[in-house]
Amino acid sequence: MPLTLYDKIYQEHLVNPDDKAAPLLYIDSHLIFEVPTAQAFDGLKKNNRPVRRTDLTLATVDHNVPTDDRSKYRDAASFVKEPQARTQITLLEKNIKEHDIRYLGMSDRRQGIVHVVGPEQGLTLPGSTLFCGDSHTPTHGAVGALAVSGGTSDIEHVLATQTVLQKKYKNFRVQVEGELGPGVYSKDIVLHLLGKIGTAGATGCVIEFCGSTIRNLSMEARMVLCNMSIEGGARSGLVAPDEVTFEYLKGRPLVPSGAEWYKALTYWKTLYSDEYALWDFSVLINASDIAxxxxxxxxxxxxxxxxxxxxxxxxxxxxxxxxxxxxxxxxxxxxxxxxxxxxxxxxxxxxxxxxxxxxxxxxxxxxxxxxxxxxxxxxxxxxxxxxxxxxxxxxxxxxxxxxxxxxxxxxxxxxxxxxxxxxxxxxxxxxxxxxxxxxxxxxxxxxxxxxxxxxxxxxxxxxxxxxxxxxxxLTSGNGSIATTQLTLEGDKVSSYGKVAASAPASNFENGGDTFANRPAQQAKRSVEGIPKFRVVRSVAAPFDMQNINTDLVIPGDYLKTVKRTGLGPHLFEELRYDSTSHKEVSSFVLNQDPYRKSQILVCTGENFGCGSSREHAVWALVDFGFKCVIAPSFASIFFNNSGKNGLLAIPLDDAAALRKIHAEGLAKREVEVDLPKQEIRDFEGRLITTFEVDSYTKHCLINGLDDISNTLMSEEKIFDFETKQQTKFPWLFGRIRKLQSPRRLGLHLPGAQDIFDW
Structure with a gap:
């Protein structure tokens, strides 16, 4: 059967292909950073669980770090002035030391934005899977990798199991043909696409970018396209690897070399969508139409x-x-x-x-x-x-x-x-x-x-x-590879600078640190699960907006918390409070009774929860008191994050039923959401509608079960799978342990006191 590139990578990484209810995808590389990780490491500690694969995990700091001059940098504790940001960064440093995870900190010239650092170091490889707790993780798909994101629960899941629960998504082909006009770059291509399909046009899909225009783009330009695929609702973005990809990768620190390079290259050249592969959706764009x-x-x-x-x-x-x-x-x-x-x-x-x-x-x-x-x-x-x-x-x-x-x-x-x-x-x-x-x-x-x-x-x-x-x-020049890869003087220089690949460290040569840290039997069951959900009866708070994004649900400044609680007072802050007086806006629904105590939110607009992958939006809703959100459709990551935190998200495409629930909310009458029966009833108990929910999420919500406990019940299957993968794709394992300290490579800041000498 002809397959797309996404199909091939997805199938290659299924731990148990027969498990259709809760498919586990093995993760080859895990990138972590300061913002969403504190709670994940706290969960590991609470349950006495190790990081399963330190050889597949790499950390950096980016979201909170000041971009001021670092010539007088000593350590993060003294350099970062904002207290919450300093806490997140120093907590990450504490956690990576405890778990012996390679770290590119502020004293290291390799530090940077997580989605720049990963490809730059060669962490991201064709045909591999990569996870990072940031919604713009699809960036890494530019090299032909399946790069997916999720919230803190998923980060903890990957740290503990080296897998993530990942259902199969649909295939969406974006084909761009022709030569770009002067002054037109890859950013213009993806903005043009978003103007055509909208922010929900690719929801539930993985986009593959292809066509002559894409083949004529550099790797860095392709990263722009994949980076913003999430803005179209896509779960990830991909570009099939080709000679441009291989040239970009060769010689980077974490890319295989010698005989392993040729073995990997032979495999990478099989990674493309077959001629008669099935596409669920296709968009054709003429490059000359893009301005x-x-x-x-x-x-x-x-x-x-x-x-x-x-x-x-x-x-x-x-x-x-x-x-x-x-x-x-x-x-x-x-x-x-x-x-x-x-x-x-x-x-x-x-x-x-x-x-x-x-x-x-x-x-x-x-x-x-x-x-x-x-x-x-x-x-x-x-x-x-x-x-x-x-x-x-x-x-x-x-x-x-x-x-x-x-x-x-x-x-x-x-x-x-x-x-x-x-x-x-x-x-x-x-x-x-x-x-x-x-x-x-x-x-x-x-x-x-x-x-x-x-x-x-x-x-x-x-x-x-x-x-x-x-x-x-500009009288000439555009975003094609012929111009973007050249310096302003016309020279061609490697895009990550003149830094040689790290020589293998001795523990890597001896095969050390390339094994799984398997949890003890008693650590497989979590000490606490998620809130149980059966029947909720409440007046529904009525919303009438579309594309309610996660930044609107909870402003970015509150992402600095290291707890899962306490965000309720800041839910919809920009709508609830006057920006000048900071007093409540009386006309906003959640500032009115009885909606202040609503446990159900009903929204008539589509694409609820678009934006960030971090769970803070869900935590804020739960902390406010919501147990259920009903909307015509949800952004994929928000939808996945909801169930992991005991929040039932119900996509309801029955417009008449949605209007009825919304009208009940406006009338301040209670509705009842019955999860076991999958029914929504009015205040007199009359059926308004039934709803769909996947069996796995329903089982977890009703029984208060968390994903990690469920996954670790299949730990033997994970171990067997990764043992086979290590034989089949040896170049993916242990390589992060090859990274050497910045001092050894001459990439440290001279006055830094927090050099991580590995």
Whole structure:
């Protein structure tokens, strides 16, 4: 039977192909960072469980780290001033020491954004599976890997079992053909796609990008596409490996070498979608139709070409009232008027960075526009390299000199202004041309306004002081591999700098540290499960919004917590409280009785929970008192996170039944959700509708069972599987243990006291 690339990798990693109810996917590489891991390690400690495969786990810090000058850096405890961020970072350092996990910290020039560091070090390999607790993990699919994300419960699951529960998703082909026009980059391709399919267009799917345009992109450009596949609702993104992939990988520290390189290469060349493979969905895009693009609103699919005009909600009132309401809300938040031109929008800030666009090719594109020009007096512009090695490479090419001469602030590596979790934030009302991936309300800071653009477009906006067609600055060049892989002087240089691969450490040569740390028998059962769910009776809190994203459910600043509790008071904070007086907004539903005590939330808009993979949105809902959320559809990761925390998420495509439940909520009458019977009844006990729920989730919710306990009942099967995998794909095991300390490689900061000498 012909298979897609996704089908092949998925089937290759199923621990037990016969288990259809709770399929376990073996994880070849696990990337961890400071924000969602504290609770996961706490769970391991509580249950006396080891990290199963330290040889398959790599840690770094990125979301919370300051991007200030590090010349006087001593240690994280003294360098990070914000207390909660400092706690998360120092807790991660404590945990990785206890479990002997390789760590790229702030004293290490290899430190950086998790989705830049992974491919840069060669952690991500074709045909492998990778897990990371961040929604932009699909980035790694650019090399032909299946890269998936999830919340803290999934992180703990991978640490304890080296597997993740992963059902089979649908196949979505995005085929792009032809030559890109001048000034058009991969960011424009993916923005164009989002404008076509929307933020829920690929929900429940894995996207494979293909076609002549994709083949003509560099690895770094392909990473941009896969990175933002999540913004279209996809569970992951993929590009089939080819000669571009192999050239990019060869010689990186964690990539096999010698005889193993040729064995791996032979396997990698079998990784493609078969000619007659079945696609559930397909989109064909002509590259000549793609222009330099921007987002104008507060959703990644609010896309127009730079030559376009903003939409008018009145045009959608009659046939698409939800869309009309969303446009009005976005225009109000963004302080923009309908029908104005994109180029009339002035900006206060420009940010070039994030896991989407902070690699060396992105910095070259920005420098090409900035060379010999000056940032407008009205604009503060910053460039944040994705890793210390990207920064080092950029400086060796003189990009920093060009950018600083133009007036850009040149920073250290980190997530920076992608999200409001570190000192780099927008002030209320500030407008930013940003190379990030999300433009949600408050994403870059409470009240901040974000326009997504490519690095070249961002540089052009910085110079002009408003959103600008970059083609005014570029007479030639686009995002094709022929131009992006070259330095500004026309030389071709390895994109991760001149750092040789680490020599094998002695314990690796002897086969040490390449075994599973198996849990003791008594550690297989958790000391506590999840809240049991049977029947809930409550007035349903009625919502009428679509695309309720996780940043709206709980603002990014609260992701710094190291607990699963205490987030309830901050649920929907931007809607519940006035941003100036901080007093309750009386018109908001959760500030009214009886909804303050609602246990059921009913939303008539689609795509509830889109955005981040972290569980904080679910924790906030549960902490407020919600036990059930009903909506037409949910973002995949939010949906998965819900059941793991005792929250029943019910996707209900029966519009009449949904309206009935919503009307009961408006009338302040109770409804009853009966999980054993899979029924929803009105206040008099009359059936409104039945609902579907998968048997595994239902079993766990009714019995209060957590995933890890269930999985460890099959621990012998996991052990047998990984033993076979180690024989079949030996190059995937033990390699992280080859990494050497920054001091040994000359990549440490001279004054640092927290060097991790492995």
């Amino acid at each position: 330099p693009s921007i987002t104008w609103g507060t959703s990644p699919d609010d896309v127009i070409p730079i030559t376009g005009h903003l939409p008018d909600p009145a045009d959608f009132d009659e046939k698409q009232p939800f869309k009309a309401a969303a446009i009005r809300r976005s225009l109000k938040y963004m302080a923009l008027e309908p029908n104005i031109s994109a180029t009339s929008i002035k900006v206060d800030r420009v940010f070039i960075g994030s896991c989407t666009n902070s690699r060396i090719e992105d910095l070259r594109a920005a420098a090409k526009v900035a060379r010999g020009r000056k940032v407008a007096d009205s604009v503060y512009a910053m460039v944040v390299p994705g890793s210390g090695l990207v920064r080092q490479q950029a400086e060796s090419e003189g990009l920093d000199v060009i950018l600083k001469a133009a007036g850009f602030d040149w920073r250290e590596a980190g997530c920076s202004m992608c999200l409001a979790m570190n000192p780099d934030v927008l002030a209320p009302g500030e407008r930013c041309a940003s190379t990030t991936n999300r433009n949600f309300e408050g994403r870059q800071g409470p009240g901040g306004r974000t326009h997504l653009v490519s690095p070249a477009m961002a540089a052009a906006a910085a110079i002009k002081g408003h959103l600008t067609d970059v083609r005014e600055f």
